[in-house]
Amino acid sequence: MSTAxxxxxxxxxxxxxxxxxLLVRAPYYRGVIEGMSWGARxxxxxxxxxxxxxxxxxxxxxPQAIRIAxxxxxxxxxxxxxxxxxxxxxxxYDHICRETMAGLMAVAxxxxxxxxxxxxxxxxxxxxxARSGQDGFNKGAEAAVACLMQIAAARRLGAV
Numbered sequence: 540m541s542t543a544x545x546x547x548x549x550x551x552x553x554x555x556x557x558x559x560x561l562l563v564r565a566p567y568y569r570g571v572i573e574g575m576s577w578g579a580r581x582x583x584x585x586x587x588x589x590x591x592x593x594x595x596x597x598x599x600x601x602p603q604a605i606r607i608a609x610x611x612x613x614x615x616x617x618x619x620x621x622x623x624x625x626x627x628x629x630x631x632y633d634h635i636c637r638e639t640m641a642g643l644m645a646v647a648x649x650x651x652x653x654x655x656x657x658x659x660x661x662x663x664x665x666x667x668x669a670r671s672g673q674d675g676f677n678k679g680a681e682a683a684v685a686c687l688m689q690i691a692a693a694r695r696l697g698a699v
Contacts, residue, residue, distance in 0.1 A: 575679025
């Protein structure tokens with residue numbers, strides 16, 4: 540079975556109350572992000588999660604927005620970051636990919652948050668579209684599953 544034929548990702552079972560998740564989106568490629576958002580929302584609904592959404596200018600701003608959310612009054616159990624970076628003809632792609640992914644990892648490690656990363660780093664828009672459809676290859680759904688699994692681990696280990 541190829542990845543494209545994979546079953547739709549399913550939400551893991553969580554002990555305790557339904558989680559509150561912040562879905563942070565960089566809708567520069569609106570159709571791609573809407574597709575990944577559909578996948579993430581579907582998985583989060585399976586977990587009965589309460590979902591808040593926040594749109595930012597671009598993928599580079601995703602880690603910054605999560606850090607800002609951590610300073611706010613609303614407490615989130617986890618975060619799902621959705622973005623899409625398509626290679627162009629300049630070095631901009633390499634810098635944005637590197638700093639976005641490093642920023643997401645830094646905020647997750649420094650603040651111990653459950654974070655599912657659905658940031659596509661692709662060579663073409665066609666590759667992004669293939670990863671945002673309503674099938675088992677939806678990276679938004681995979682990011683939501685990753686976030687929920689981290690929440691489940693934190694709860695099991697008494698880290699929350």
